[in-house]
Amino acid sequence: MGKPVVAATGIHKHFGALHVLKGVDLLVHERELVFVIGPSGSGKSTLLRCLNRLEEPSSGSIVVDGIDMLDRRTDINHARTRIGMVFQSFNLYPHMTALGNVTLALRRVGGKSKAEAEALGHAALARVGLADRALHHPAQLSGGQQQRVAIARAIALEPLVMLFDEPTSALDPELVGSVLGVMRELRESGMTMVVVSHEMGFARAAADRVVFMDHGLIVEQGTPAAIFETPQEARTQAFIGQIQRH
Amino acid sequence: MTPSWDRFLDTFFNAKVLAKYLPDIIDGVGVTIELALLVVASGLAAGLALAVIRSFGLRAVNLLIIFVVDVFRALPPLVIIVLIYFGLPNLDIVPSGFVSTWMSLALVLMAFSEEIFWSGITSVARGQWEAARSTGLSFAQTLFHVVLPQALRITIPPLTNRTIAITKGTALGSVVAVTEILGQASSAVSNSYNPSPLTLGAAAYVILFLPVVVLGRWVERKYAWKR
Ligand SMILES: Nc1ncnc2c1ncn2[C@@H]1O[C@H](COP(=O)(O)OP(=O)(O)OP(=O)(O)O)[C@@H](O)[C@H]1O
Ligand SMILES: [Mg+2]
Numbered sequence: 414m415g416k417p418v419v420a421a422t423g424i425h426k427h428f429g430a431l432h433v434l435k436g437v438d439l440l441v442h443e444r445e446l447v448f449v450i451g452p453s454g455s456g457k458s459t460l461l462r463c464l465n466r467l468e469e470p471s472s473g474s475i476v477v478d479g480i481d482m483l484d485r486r487t488d489i490n491h492a493r494t495r496i497g498m499v500f501q502s503f504n505l506y507p508h509m510t511a512l513g514n515v516t517l518a519l520r521r522v523g524g525k526s527k528a529e530a531e532a533l534g535h536a537a538l539a540r541v542g543l544a545d546r547a548l549h550h551p552a553q554l555s556g557g558q559q560q561r562v563a564i565a566r567a568i569a570l571e572p573l574v575m576l577f578d579e580p581t582s583a584l585d586p587e588l589v590g591s592v593l594g595v596m597r598e599l600r601e602s603g604m605t606m607v608v609v610s611h612e613m614g615f616a617r618a619a620a621d622r623v624v625f626m627d628h629g630l631i632v633e634q635g636t637p638a639a640i641f642e643t644p645q646e647a648r649t650q651a652f653i654g655q656i657q658r659h
Numbered sequence: 660m661t662p663s664w665d666r667f668l669d670t671f672f673n674a675k676v677l678a679k680y681l682p683d684i685i686d687g688v689g690v691t692i693e694l695a696l697l698v699v700a701s702g703l704a705a706g707l708a709l710a711v712i713r714s715f716g717l718r719a720v721n722l723l724i725i726f727v728v729d730v731f732r733a734l735p736p737l738v739i740i741v742l743i744y745f746g747l748p749n750l751d752i753v754p755s756g757f758v759s760t761w762m763s764l765a766l767v768l769m770a771f772s773e774e775i776f777w778s779g780i781t782s783v784a785r786g787q788w789e790a791a792r793s794t795g796l797s798f799a800q801t802l803f804h805v806v807l808p809q810a811l812r813i814t815i816p817p818l819t820n821r822t823i824a825i826t827k828g829t830a831l832g833s834v835v836a837v838t839e840i841l842g843q844a845s846s847a848v849s850n851s852y853n854p855s856p857l858t859l860g861a862a863a864y865v866i867l868f869l870p871v872v873v874l875g876r877w878v879e880r881k882y883a884w885k886r
Contacts, residue, residue, distance in 0.1 A: 462789075465793055467789055467792065467793060490795045490796065490797050491795060492795075493792065493793055493794065493795040494794065494795035496793070497793075497794075498789075498790075498793040500786060500789065500790060502786050504784070504786035504787060504789065504790035505790070506787065506790075506791075506805050506809075507809065508808045508809055508812070517791075517794070517796070517804060517805075518791075518794035518795055518796055521796055521800050521804065522794065522795035522796060522800075523795075563790070566790075566794065567793075567794070570794060570795070
């Protein structure tokens with residue numbers, strides 16, 4: 414196993430009186446794909462959003478590639494360019510073309526010239542199979558294409574790790590495959606990934622480790638086979654049983 | 660032709676009076692345009708600046724902004740003009756009628772446009788902020804490159820309407836001796852004992868503001884991105 418890229422320890426998160434994360438430890442190694450499952454409201458999204466500090470953890474420590482994300486001296490904007498994030502609702506900038514979406518942070522944060530940024534942007538779009546859609550606006554793209562632009566926007570910054578929060582949940586079934594295809598290609602290229610998703614087929618095929626969360630805690634983790642075929646904890650068994658009936 | 664028709668024509672379309680005072684009205688148009696441009700530029704700039712400052716979420720600052728904005732939305736513009744024109748001289752600041760009118764209308768436009776800009780900023784989905792911040796853009800970069808362009812587009816129709824409504828308030832300057840269109844028309848009426856100059860004034864307002872309405876529509880269309 415490679416060196417740890419993400420090391421989150423003892424993460425707690427409160428929203429007012431609501432205790433959403435209750436001491437989560439998550440270690441993600443280089444080139445590893447960690448797949449996170451769990452019932453709605455168990456804190457999967459919150460955990461992911463704590464990793465790049467979109468959500469401020471109440472306590473705990475988060476170290477990404479040796480950089481303490483919670484240290485006030487850390488340049489959080491620079492640190493975030495090393496952590497790509499893909500959202501359920503794509504969140505593309507509607508007033509920009511696909512290329513504009515991909516090049517904005519390259520130029521403004523990465524300090525690339527317009528020409529450099531566009532070259533990198535075209536390369537990233539080509540990588541997600543959208544070389545011919547660079548000048549389209551999000552509204553002119555299908556959901557699957559929009560999500561692939563969102564992936565291109567993140568990978569163009571050459572992150573060390575990619576976080577996916579239900580990247581296919583908002584897609585029509587026939588468009589899911591194209592996004593999973595891109596994710597599989599990323600995985601094969603050695604990208605470190607944390608994926609929250611309900612795509613169990615993808616988990617079986619691509620995940621190194623499956624993490625089951627419930628009520629703000631990691632209940633159980635292991636290989637896809639271990640979690641899906643022989644879960645040890647009662648809550649895991651109940652959850653797996655439930656999703657397999659669908 | 661009935662006698663009353665003749666009287667109507669003489670009242671509103673007396674050719675001699677129209678011809679005599681046309682140059683004055685044209686001068687008035689110049690002053691109105693100057694005043695309107697100053698009000699629009701400074702009022703919108705100040706309103707946008709306040710909305711941007713408000714988005715940084717500093718509690719004390721925001722309470723102050725909200726207070727100022729509400730005061731200037733509550734006061735009738737004429738009251739503000741009179742307060743500035745007749746009140747400030749007591750503090751040894753003696754603004755002209757022109758400056759009083761400009762400042763008053765700019766403050767009113769600032770207040771209303773701040774609210775419109777602010778509602779535009781808050782209507783941009785949270786996911787836009789999150790996506791931008793997750794790629795490392797700072798708060799200010801996100802605001803200027805991602806949020807404001809979307810917010811401005813939403814605000815253009817209400818902003819155009821409000822701007823036109825407030826800019827027409829330049830006519831209030833006639834109360835404090837500003838020689839804009841209505842001021843010129845009014846003095847022409849009292850000099851000629853005939854209301855025809857008011858017709859000219861009304862025509863001048865239509866000629867002036869109709870293109871603004873059309874321009875507003877054009878800007879609205881230009882800002883629309885493909886959906
Ligand atoms: N900004 C917030 N303010 C208050 N409560 C929040 C906030 N974000 C999340 N929560 C609450 O925290 C809990 C965990 O939410 P989270 O979105 O992390 O769950 P999840 O596991 O991702 O669920 P799902 O599968 O439905 O996406 C939920 O009870 C949710 O209502
Ligand atoms: Mg979620």
